[in-house]
Amino acid sequence: MAEHPAYPVGLRLTGRRVVVLGGGQVAQRRLPALIAAGADILLVSPEATPSVEAMADTGEITWERRAYADGDLADAWYALIATSDPEANTAASAEAERHRVWCVRSDDADAATAWTPATGHSEGVTVAVLTTNARGRDPRHTAAIRDAVVEGLRDGTLVAPHHRTRTPGVALVGGGPGDPDLITVRGRRLLAEADVVIADRLGPRDLLAELPPHVEVIDAAKIPYGRFMAQEAINNALIEHAKQGKSVVRLKGGDPFVFGRGMEEAQALAEAGIPCTVVPGISSSISVPGAAGIPVTHRGVAHEFTVVSGHVAPDDERSLVDWPSLAKLTGTLVILMGVDKIGRIAETLVAHGKSPDTPVALVQEGTTAAQRRVDATLATVAETVVAQEVKPPAVIVVGEVVTVGPDGAV
Structure with a gap:
């Protein structure tokens, strides 16, 4: 079985029983994700770390303070076996096999029926990385791959095009004081996803060179004003491009609301019925x-x-x-x-x-x-x-x- 790669799947555990055996460091690391998944969690362990105990005290999990007993996994959909007793782990693993419960073992990956991937999250996407087999497991390598992918998604260096219709709108992004590394992670990601960027002279100009070639970059200082005041012309440009169904980023220096006229732009967009997102920036x-x-x-x-x-x-x-x-x-x-x-x-x-x-x-x-x-x-x-x-x-x-x-x- 170990010669075949694991089949990746996402478990929908909301309201379903998950049994965790052992209240140590492994449980402490794994429980938050199970809680976030909405699982009905039963912890069986004589002892627990203070963090795990706090989860029980707040009602996030149910804790039975005892050792594992045969029958604990009968109603489970998923089990995490992480006790310090090898015999208990083996017995629980055998029970999981009998009841056809997917089971993760912290002490013996080969004896498990499921493996926990290295996971990370970025704007509604979960990245999960698995090794191909138990013998070749290298947790540091899978974690490094996970980190590289998540960081790339967050900072915009790894861009995945949206193929579904996006809701047009404007993001007022604070670009920070000038160093391109000081823009927020969210600001950089929104830049990478933009169709149009209207940039201030004092914004982090080096970031514009990283944009894909299809992105239209407009220098706010060079927008023709005509009969309009400068700020009014910028407001109109934001509204015009957003109404064309484009994703627009207004890249401003520092923070949009610290002498950046960000609220004037937000008010104009609200009056025009244009969705607006404000991304704070590091103020100079x-x-x-x-x-x-x-x-x-x-x-x-x-x-x-x-x-x-x-x-x-x-x-x-x-x-x-x-x-x-x-x-x-x-x-x-x-x-x-x-x-x-x-x-x-x-x-x-x-x-x-x-x-x-x-x-x-x-x-x-x-x-x-x-x-x-x-x-x-x-x-x-x-x-x-x-x-x-x-x-x-x-x-x-x-x-x-x-x-x-x-x-x-x-």
Whole structure:
């Protein structure tokens, strides 16, 4: 029998009796999947690990605290034999054979009638990997294959085309601060499945080169605006492509809802009746300082951090930022889109009580190969930006955390 490969099949165990013999580490690893399958689980074991005991305490399984006895498998559809008693395992295996119950044995795969594959999951798909026979079983090899397939499905490097009709819609995907490795797993997968990608200039551009050739990539900065405002034109482009039955990804830098106008786009899609999925991204407000060695909070230095937009100056009537109040805070101030306004921002903070010697760091092109950090103070930052030719995009960090070193010293 061992010369023939195992026949793969998916067991539908919802509401069906599954008997597990032994409450040790094997049961602890296997029980969660059986619970998730909706099985009616009976555990027979004198003892159990704390995790297994907790499953019984919460009612996820029924636990009979005793050793195996003949007849325990009579009403079972599936059995997992994993006791530390070889004689009990052999007897239970024989009972399973008599009652035609598919049986997995943790101590002797050759004596089992079923094997447990290495399994993984990705967006509604279960990947199961089996070796061809018991003698050639290599659990590490099958697990490695499982991991490679699941990771490929999750990050989009392994793309399986959808042959059934997909529901058209738009995904607002936060691409992270710039490094293509910092996009979320879900974001990368949705990119791989997209028909159209409308990308921001500050999105992770390297990801676009990985897209299949049939994907239409549209630079949001180059959408013809005509009589429309820029954002309105982008909204219309999203709606137009989605109404054509296409899967659209709006790739944005950072997080869609952190100064990314993501909600404006979500609202426009909702009004047009277009399904919208929001995929959060790593915001540059915390990731870029971190990449430059700056913690936005640090014990004994800063107990809070505040993120503000600097795209309009403090004296601009359009500004919604309470700069005088920010000057009184003792924590960290993170300013996005503020390179060209940092001189007036610094003056305002100092005028309302912030020390001119407050450290400032400007991190340009954070998390990318072009990243560089320029340090200054509130008193010198305006001239430093000019002298060092700091250009957007750059994240500005104001506060004592700028001087915190790797050893924790300030």
